[in-house]
Amino acid sequence: MASRNGVDRRDDDEVCPVCKSSRYLNPNMRFLINPECYHKMCESCVDRIFSSGPSSCPVAGCRKTLRKNRFRAQTFEDIGVEREVDIRRRVMHILNRREDEFDSKRNYDDFLEQREEIIANLVSRIDVAKTEAQLQAYASENMDSIRANQALEEEEASTFQARVTKEQEEARQRRQAERDRLDAERREMQAGREDFLSRLASGSSADAGKIAREGHKVLLKKSSARRSEEDRIRQKQAALRGSETKRTGTTLSSVEKSGDSGLIKGLRKIKTPEPEKPYDPFMGYVPEKRDYYTLKQSYPSGYLDRIRNDPQAQAGGYDLREYYSRTLLEAFAGLGVFVEEEVTRRDVSQAAATEGAAVAVEE
Structure with missing residues (x-):
């Protein structure tokens, strides 16, 4: 479409609803719209009516309160398209969820x-x-x-x-x-x-x-x-x-x-993220903890009792607990069983067998 002084010829018949001025008589007339009601009026009327503050729309039947800073030039030729684009932009600005925020x-x-x-x-x-x-x-x-x-x-x-x-x-x-x-x-x-x-x-x-x-x-x-x-x-x-x-x-x-x-x-x-655990330099390792046995302070032994009570044997820093720990570790290494669980299951099986034998005798 040919233009004259940057103005589209198809807008030559536009008339301001307030002052009734036409672009045909004033080619430099610039029309503005407000997204509150989308009524088009010339720039001079906008300056004259809304420069002193907010005011009602001068178009007959419209009671919207308009402000001068909301007026802008029309982007699309069709006012309906202009309004739909503004609504879509505003709604998508609020409802801006992304796909990775949903379960599926x-x-x-x-x-x-x-x-x-x-x-x-x-x-x-x-x-x-x-x-x-x-x-x-x-x-x-x-x-x-x-x-x-x-x-x-x-x-x-x-x-x-x-x-x-x-x-x-x-x-x-x-x-x-x-x-x-x-x-x-x-x-x-x-x-x-x-x-x-x-x-x-x-x-x-x-x-x-x-x-x-x-x-x-x-x-x-x-x-x-x-x-x-x-x-x-x-x-x-x-x-x-x-x-x-x-x-x-x-x-x-x-x-x-x-x-x-x-x-x-x-x-x-x-x-909610789990709180960070305190730093453990040993990565969960407990020196005295064993999975297959519990190290006691002493074990009954006639030979070890003499060493325990001999000051000469203890003078060099020798500790019998190290001997106990090494001996028990060698004894239980590779077994893959827990002694307490084995003993518990044995006692339960023995009790069940005794009860069954007693019932058989009664019969």
Whole structure:
């Protein structure tokens, strides 16, 4: 559509509902809308009516209170599309749950359907008061998760934009490097041709074949070295891109998980992290603890009693508990049984056998 002074010709017949001015008579007229009621009026009327503060909409039948800072230029030609886009943006700004916050893909799909139903109700003006109340209640209850998801979206958008910018810069550098390479090849070929001609001019006809072969070898060596350098640079760039991709994947912060709200169902439950246990330098090892036996202070033994009561044997720091521990460890090593459990099961089986024998005798 042709334009005149930046104004679309299809808007020539627009008329301000307040001052009745037409763009046909004033081509520089600029119309503004307010998302409260989406009534269009010229910029001069907006300045005249709302500069002193909030006021009611001057359009007949509209009682919305409008503020000057909310007026903006219309983006879409159709006011209905403009209103739907604003509603969709506002609802998705509040209901910004992500797929990884739900227990299953089905629950996430239900959430998307519920969000579209809310948008459709607001666009079609169906149960507007009830829907707005639900949205406000949800926003006040889940402000932390909404802000966390907004921060994550901004982080992803900035990361994506940085990646796109970097790819564009790498493409530009590759194009520039290719142009430089072609220029270098042309210069080398020109220099080689001039050198070849000068050597031919100064030599004899018998040396022509030898000079040509030497020049060809020099060109092959230079091209091989250039290809090796290009392969090395290409591998280095690929490795850098791979490491950056891994780092980007790990730096994305996890979204705060929360349970079902009053509006959205199927969210993951809150899992309170377990408190960290105190640091154990021995990793759970207890020096005196054994799985198969309990070390006592002493055991009855005529030979060991003499050593226990002999000051000369104890003077060097000898401890009988070390002997007890080593002996019991060697005795129970490899058995894979607990003596207390074995004794308990033996006593139970003996008691059952005795009871059975007694019953048999009585019969």
